[in-house]
Amino acid sequence: MRYRIEGTLGAIEVSLPTMDELVTEQPFALVDTWRQAARACVLGEHDFTNGVGYGRLSESQCLTVIKDAADVVRALVSLDRRYANIPGWHPLKDPGRLGRVAETCATWAGYWEPDYTVDLRGWRPEPTLIEGPGLPGITGVLQAQHNLLIHLGTFPTANNLRVVLDSQRIVSRETAHGLQPFDPTLAARWERRAETYGRLVHETRDLGGMVGNGGPAAGQGSIAAVRMEKLARDAITDPAQSRRLQRVSAGIDERICNVIERGVAQRLYFQRINVPGLNDHNGELVRVTRQKFVPITSPVQTDLLAIVRNDLRPTPIRRKAPKGATQSRLDFEAALHHRPPPRGASPDVPSI
Incomplete structure (x- = not known):
């Protein structure tokens, strides 16, 4: 999927949206929905270097991230097909292959139980010092x-x-x-x-x-x-x-x-011990026991x-998924499979 995404991005002839376009609310609801999706993707890419990369997540969290990314790609392919006839629309390169690989990734990652606590990971503002005079009490x-x-x-x-x-x-x-x-x-x-x-x-x-x-x-x-x-x-x-x-x-x-x-582990701290054996008399009135520093992981620990x-060490906190994490993904999945009824049909009549 990454190979297909990189090929699609390399074939885009227009410039990607700027940061101002990503944060500016659009007057049309449909355009603003996709603006929010694009902003979420940019923030997700930024989070990969702040605690969401491989080696920092559990296997279930990794699979959840893969499925979320695959669902966003599926939605993008669906958008491309739906508005392909709009004048001035720039179609994606090989949308069929991109959609198939995204479908495969989403299906494979959906076999396991998701872990939506991954939504709590990512970039957070760094805590700052509380300057100023001492507070009372x-x-x-x-x-x-x-x-x-x-x-x-x-x-x-x-x-x-x-x-x-x-x-x-x-x-x-x-x-x-x-x-x-x-x-x-x-x-x-x-x-x-x-x-x-x-x-x-x-x-x-x-x-x-x-x-x-x-x-x-x-x-x-x-x-x-x-x-x-x-x-x-x-x-x-x-x-x-x-x-x-x-x-x-x-x-x-x-x-x-x-x-x-x-x-x-890095031998930055050492343990001071007394050196066993006889001490040589150096002529001083007080004999000082010889000492040396050894690693804490040595037999003398x-x-x-x-x-x-x-x-x-405090007990690890079992985090709960944010409220609405499951429902938002279910709504997104339902939107991907939504098929509007034919024109003139009653809304209560099911359609294929």
């Missing part, structure tokens, strides 16, 4: 946590990573204390998060690594911890604010898991990776 903590999540996009050094881990331990502990009188179940979750980060701080006490930066992330983490400690016990009783704090903290957990996994993989 729990909003200021959310501001610092949000900025911390963005700054964690830069790989941190081992020292800065420890600062971030300790800041999340403090934030979780204070949140658990504040929620205890109002929601003991939610407070227990925050208590477990604080305990997990406490264990991570303990396991990373001998972690070394100079690659990266992470200074802004460490600074925002410290600000979040200080602001949370200064809050009153009843400052986080608002359910909406509590959900926002959970959401941004879950994003921080996932980002920290990815940072540690990357640091271990800690529980760091186990804590990250089993306790810290």
Whole structure:
């Protein structure tokens, strides 16, 4: 199908629509419908480099994308045949072959169950920092946590990573204390998060690594911890604010898991160990045990990776397809197979 589409586009003698034509509403409903279809195709092509390419989608999502593309091509061929006699119309090259290959792709991809959660993938605006002075109350903590999540996009050094881990331990502990009188179940979750980060701080006490930066992330983490400690016990009783704090903290957990996994896999983080054996006396009054840094994946490894993989990493969210995703495709399929009744026939009389 891609070969046929490329051949069709190469044979077009007129210029493709400009961006202004794609976004400008047309006065005729039929033309505007096809304008929206063309705009959707352009956005879909743009999304392939932003999370919708092969290797990033499941097999069901890939088949759903293939069927959607094939249905759009079938609709284009149908449009070309319907308006071929209009003066000035530019017909497609080999519409019969293009229509047959699109029909084959749509039929083959339709054998499997579709996954319309692919509609949630694609380009999204990049989150930006919340600049300005510190906001009051729990909003200021959310501001610092949000900025911390963005700054964690830069790989941190081992020292800065420890600062971030300790800041999340403090934030979780204070949140658990504040929620205890109002929601003991939610407070227990925050208590477990604080305990997990406490264990991570303990396991990373001998972690070394100079690659990266992470200074802004460490600074925002410290600000979040200080602001949370200064809050009153009843400052986080608002359910909406509590959900926002959970959401941004879950994003921080996932980002920290990815940072540690990357640091271990690419040998950017090392574990400090004591070198066994006798130490040579160099004449000093105090004998210092020799130490060296080894990869975390060596036989001398800690529980760091186990804590990250089993306790810290949040449970993957099972996303639901957007509302109307199924119905819109059914309506589009019905429009492809629609045959108008003959002239003069009653609308209630079926026609072949």
